[in-house]
Amino acid sequence: ATPAACAPAKLPAHGVPGTKYERTFIAVKPDGVQRGLVGNIIARFEAKGYKLVALKMVWPTKEMASKHYADLSSKPFFNGLTDFFSSGPIVAMVWEGDNAILGGRKMLGTTNPRDSEPGSIRGDLCVITGRNIIHGSDGPDSAEHEINMWFKPSEVNDHALAEAAWVYE
Ligand code: ADP
Numbered sequence: 001a002t003p004a005a006c007a008p009a010k011l012p013a014h015g016v017p018g019t020k021y022e023r024t025f026i027a028v029k030p031d032g033v034q035r036g037l038v039g040n041i042i043a044r045f046e047a048k049g050y051k052l053v054a055l056k057m058v059w060p061t062k063e064m065a066s067k068h069y070a071d072l073s074s075k076p077f078f079n080g081l082t083d084f085f086s087s088g089p090i091v092a093m094v095w096e097g098d099n100a101i102l103g104g105r106k107m108l109g110t111t112n113p114r115d116s117e118p119g120s121i122r123g124d125l126c127v128i129t130g131r132n133i134i135h136g137s138d139g140p141d142s143a144e145h146e147i148n149m150w151f152k153p154s155e156v157n158d159h160a161l162a163e164a165a166w167v168y169e
Helices: 030-034 038-048 062-068 078-085 100-108 121-125 140-150
Strands: 023-028 051-058 090-096 134-136
Touching: 023 038, 023 100, 023 140, 030 038, 030 078, 030 090, 038 051, 038 090, 038 100, 038 121, 051 140, 062 078, 062 140, 090 100, 100 121, 100 134
Parallel strands: none
Antiparallel strands: 023 090, 023 134, 051 090
8 A cells, every 4th residue: 555645746737847846856966976066966955855756767868869869969068978978877867846847956056166066066066068077957857858768657656755744824
C-alpha cells in the first residue's frame, strides 16, 4: 500500500507553469560531476523547498548534446560546447515548485560565473562560462521541451511530500 505521505497530490496540476507544481529541468554538467559537486547542488535545491521529481545519470551523445543546445547551433562555441557536454556523464533532474523555473535560474547565477553573485551556484562553485557546471531551463517552453527530451513521462513522479504543508500555506 502507498503510505499516505507519498500518495499523489490531490491537485493534479503537475508541470503547469505559474502553479506550485511548476517544473524545471536542471542538469549538473560533466564538470560538476567530475568535481564532486552533485551533492552540493542537490542539497541547495532540496533546502530551498523545491521537490525532486526525476533524476538520472546519463552520458549524453554528441547528438543529444546538439539537440539539447539546438538554439545555440549558430554560435561559434557550439561545437566546443557540445563536445564538452558529451565528454562525461551528467546528472539530469526535474525539480518542482512555485516559480521553480525562474527561481532555479536565480539559484544558478548568470551564464558567466564572473558576474554571478556569491551565494549562487555559479557564483560559489565555478570560474568561467565554458565550465559553469550546471544547466537550468530559461522559461516554460524550454522547461517542457527539455524535460520531455531527457525523461519519459513514466520517469517523472507525481508523488506528494509530507513536508509540503511546511513549505506552502
Ligand atoms: P545558460 O546556460 O546560462 O542558460 P546560454 O543558454 O546562453 O546560458 O548558453 C548555454 C551554455 O553555453 C552556457 O551555460 C555555457 O556553458 C555555454 N556558453 C555560453 N556562452 C558561451 C561563450 N561565449 N563561450 C563559451 N561557452 C559559452
